[in-house]
Amino acid sequence: MSRTSRRAAxxxxxxxxxxxxxxxxxxxSGQAATExxxxxxxxxxxxxxxxxxxxxGACAAENEAMPLKVETVPQTNLNQQVQLxxxxxxxxxxxAVDTNxxxxxxxxxxxxxxxxxxxxxxxxxxxxxxxxxxTVESLYDGEFLVLPTEYNIEGIWYNxxxxxxxxxxxxxxxDDVVAAAGTFQDAGLTPFAASGEQGWPLTRLVGNLIERExxxxxxxAVADGDADLTDPxxxxxxxxxxxxxxxxxxxxxxxxxxxxxxINQFLNGSSPMLYMGSWVLSNFADDxxxxxxxxxxxxxxxxxxxxxxxxxxxxxANVGLPFTVNPSVxxxxxxxxxxxIAENYGQVALEDSSRISGFTVSGxxxxxxxxxxxxxxxxxxxxxxxxxxxxxxxxxxxTSQQNAAQLVTGAITAExxxxxxxxxxx
Amino acid sequence: MNPLLGDxxxxxxxxxxxxxxxxxxxxxxxxxSFGYTFTTGNAITGFTFSGFDNYVRLVSxxxxxxxxxxxxxYAVLMTVLQVGFGYLLSLLYVFVLRRWSSAVRTLVFFxxxxxxxxxxxxxxxxxxxxxxxxxxxxxxxAVGLSSVDWFGDGGTAFLVIIVMDVWRSMGFxxxxxxxxxxxxxxxxxxxARIDGASGFGLVRRIVLPLSLPxxxxxxxxxxxGTLKVFDSILALTNGxxxxxxxxxxxxxxxxxxxxxxxxxxxxxxxxxxxxxxxxTVFIFRANRRDLTKD
Numbered sequence: 231m232s233r234t235s236r237r238a239a240x241x242x243x244x245x246x247x248x249x250x251x252x253x254x255x256x257x258x259s260g261q262a263a264t265e266x267x268x269x270x271x272x273x274x275x276x277x278x279x280x281x282x283x284x285x286x287g288a289c290a291a292e293n294e295a296m297p298l299k300v301e302t303v304p305q306t307n308l309n310q311q312v313q314l315x316x317x318x319x320x321x322x323x324x325x326a327v328d329t330n331x332x333x334x335x336x337x338x339x340x341x342x343x344x345x346x347x348x349x350x351x352x353x354x355x356x357x358x359x360x361x362x363x364x365t366v367e368s369l370y371d372g373e374f375l376v377l378p379t380e381y382n383i384e385g386i387w388y389n390x391x392x393x394x395x396x397x398x399x400x401x402x403x404x405d406d407v408v409a410a411a412g413t414f415q416d417a418g419l420t421p422f423a424a425s426g427e428q429g430w431p432l433t434r435l436v437g438n439l440i441e442r443e444x445x446x447x448x449x450x451a452v453a454d455g456d457a458d459l460t461d462p463x464x465x466x467x468x469x470x471x472x473x474x475x476x477x478x479x480x481x482x483x484x485x486x487x488x489x490x491x492x493i494n495q496f497l498n499g500s501s502p503m504l505y506m507g508s509w510v511l512s513n514f515a516d517d518x519x520x521x522x523x524x525x526x527x528x529x530x531x532x533x534x535x536x537x538x539x540x541x542x543x544x545x546x547a548n549v550g551l552p553f554t555v556n557p558s559v560x561x562x563x564x565x566x567x568x569x570x571i572a573e574n575y576g577q578v579a580l581e582d583s584s585r586i587s588g589f590t591v592s593g594x595x596x597x598x599x600x601x602x603x604x605x606x607x608x609x610x611x612x613x614x615x616x617x618x619x620x621x622x623x624x625x626x627x628x629t630s631q632q633n634a635a636q637l638v639t640g641a642i643t644a645e646x647x648x649x650x651x652x653x654x655x656x
Numbered sequence: 657m658n659p660l661l662g663d664x665x666x667x668x669x670x671x672x673x674x675x676x677x678x679x680x681x682x683x684x685x686x687x688x689s690f691g692y693t694f695t696t697g698n699a700i701t702g703f704t705f706s707g708f709d710n711y712v713r714l715v716s717x718x719x720x721x722x723x724x725x726x727x728x729x730y731a732v733l734m735t736v737l738q739v740g741f742g743y744l745l746s747l748l749y750v751f752v753l754r755r756w757s758s759a760v761r762t763l764v765f766f767x768x769x770x771x772x773x774x775x776x777x778x779x780x781x782x783x784x785x786x787x788x789x790x791x792x793x794x795x796x797x798a799v800g801l802s803s804v805d806w807f808g809d810g811g812t813a814f815l816v817i818i819v820m821d822v823w824r825s826m827g828f829x830x831x832x833x834x835x836x837x838x839x840x841x842x843x844x845x846x847x848a849r850i851d852g853a854s855g856f857g858l859v860r861r862i863v864l865p866l867s868l869p870x871x872x873x874x875x876x877x878x879x880x881g882t883l884k885v886f887d888s889i890l891a892l893t894n895g896x897x898x899x900x901x902x903x904x905x906x907x908x909x910x911x912x913x914x915x916x917x918x919x920x921x922x923x924x925x926x927x928x929x930x931x932x933x934x935x936t937v938f939i940f941r942a943n944r945r946d947l948t949k950d
Binding site: 306309310313314316317318332335336338339341481482483484485486487491494495623624625628632633635636639641642 | 698699700701784785786787803805807808809810894895896897898899910913914915916
């Protein structure tokens with residue numbers, strides 16, 4: 231090999247090595263974004279759709295200055311994605327976060343905007359419903375850390391036609407609900423549509439039973455350490471849900487039923503009852519998916535338990551899987567976008583997707599009877615209560631959701647389920 | 657005559673770039689990961705030194721014991737089955753199919769190149785019970801048995817994982833061992849046949865000892881690969897139901913990235929490294945004699 235070609239070869243090898251090494255390093259610091267980047271969960275179709283409507287309509291000017299770019303990941307991967315991006319300093323402008331614990335960690339690291347200050351600065355402080363703001367603050371240690379893109383109450387949605395056909399009256403207590411389930415199962419239906427793959431639709435029932443039996447502060451007591459999930463009264467609630475599963479009221483293979491399948495089960499008439507939050511109104515408004523018709527869907531707050539300390543006026547309220555904003559990449563353009571979202575999101579979400587949010591809606595928004603009923607109930611509710619995993623750490627939330635299906639199929643006992651979750655609470 | 661590796665400078669220049677890339681990409685992260693085992697925290701909250709806390713936790717954690725059992729059960733079963741089936745396939749190719757084996761070889765090898773996630777989705781649908789019966793449950797009901805919730809129980813879910821992975825990888829071992837069997841010269845077979853050996857006896861006394869080197873390599877390769885299984889189990893059952901089919905890799909992934917405990921996750925990874933090392937050393941020592949001589 232001649233000297234020049236040897237030198238050329240050595241140079242090529244060296245430069246390839248250097249190129250390879252520099253490609254591995256890097257990752258941006260918190261420089262201002264040029265696009266209004268949003269990271270959400272795939273299961274939430276309303277937020278991307280609403281943002282896109284805003285980008286094409288009310289926020290067209292802001293979109294011109296800073297184009298909207300939405301990315302979604304499956305909900306089970308959302309936390310990992312957010313942690314990864316946070317570690318690299320690559321969090322988008324607006325992003326969804328799945329657990330309170332992660333929001334607090336991100337806040338400590340400076341990746342979460344404090345909306346009380348931000349909205350005051352932008353002059354849109356009155357675009358947030360006071361009820362929504364107080365729910366957010368109760369979940370995040372008194373701080374206003376997330377955007378209430380949804381404001382939901384939860385309850386049992388039921389198929390009025392199937393109830394009438396089978397001669398079942400509207401249940402007034404939990405025992406009535408269980409009896410109704412028995413009647414429906416004899417008629418060949420799957421009484422409850424629930425996603426065991428997600429897990430939380432099942433643990434919601436456990437949480438509600440605990441709060442109806444022991445009062446609205448029962449889960450706060452666990453968070454404070456005054457009670458344990460392994461106490462007999464708490465295990466009894468889990469046992470009741472396990473008994474429902476043992477009777478077959480969730481159908482076969484509940485662990486394989488994902489979120490969309492469970493909604494479809496309700497909307498095609500195979501299941502007369504669905505426990506869900508009012509975010510599901512958007513699915514009910516979808517004419518192609520909704521085969522039973524919006525008029526045949528009724529809302530029933532989780533009923534009383536005989537002799538319990540709680541009552542059915544106390545509803546589980548939440549802000550869904552919330553979005554927050556990354557203050558380290560904010561500039562004037564993105565702040566203008568956020569102000570535009572705050573002023574217009576409520577209206578668009580309600581009209582286009584029947585999604586009730588924590589943003590104020592100016593004037594009368596067109597909505598159907600069911601949505602109006604839910605909004606009236608929200609306005610009339612005094613006490614809102616937390617859901618089962620509301621105050622849990624990320625690990626405990628995962629354990630609870632991953633083992634819910636096993637509780638229902640009988641693979642683990644109620645005692646074991648509560649022990650597993652209690653063990654991860656610390 | 658100069659020995660091949662005598663020229664120090666030439667050696668350094670030739671292996672320098674590759675060694676540099678290997679060190680940066682493989683060795684440095686391993687050392688860094690080992691360093692993480694002595695800390696707590698994650699990328700968002702930062703890392704704090706915590707001494708041997710993670711190791712104490714590792715020893716007393718019941719979940720680690722369960723995950724280790726799943727890993728070992730999977731590795732043993734998979735190695736035996738995939739190398740076993742691969743060997744049977746290679747015998748089929750050499751002795752039964754002979755010249756027409758290439759078409760069959762290609763078809764059986766085909767699942768190896770399919771993406772793991774695609775295969776997992778396929779098997780998820782095949783063994784489904786909700787919202788409607790998949791192929792397997794339909795077949796069971798057609799013969800009069802009741803359908804089974806394959807993914808509702810840890811035992812049956814594990815069975816589906818094994819079936820899926822053996823189907824996917826036996827073609828690879830079939831081809832690998834086929835190449836090893838081709839090395840055996842024809843004369844050996846002829847003289848064995850003249851001496852009266854045939855069928856099973858031929859395999860046991862002639863073929864098996866002569867193909868032992870490639871068989872042992874396959875076993876090592878398989879053992880190391882199956883100990884680190886991740887994507888096929890994640891895509892099929894996500895470690896479920898609960899954590900009953902979570903091997904160490906999935907537990908380590910959950911701990912680090914779901915729960916944000918990078919220090920403890922690194923400790924679990926270290927445990928897996930030790931297990932892999934032990935298995936490899938064990939297999940090497942068990943076969944220390946030179947297999948090409950006899």
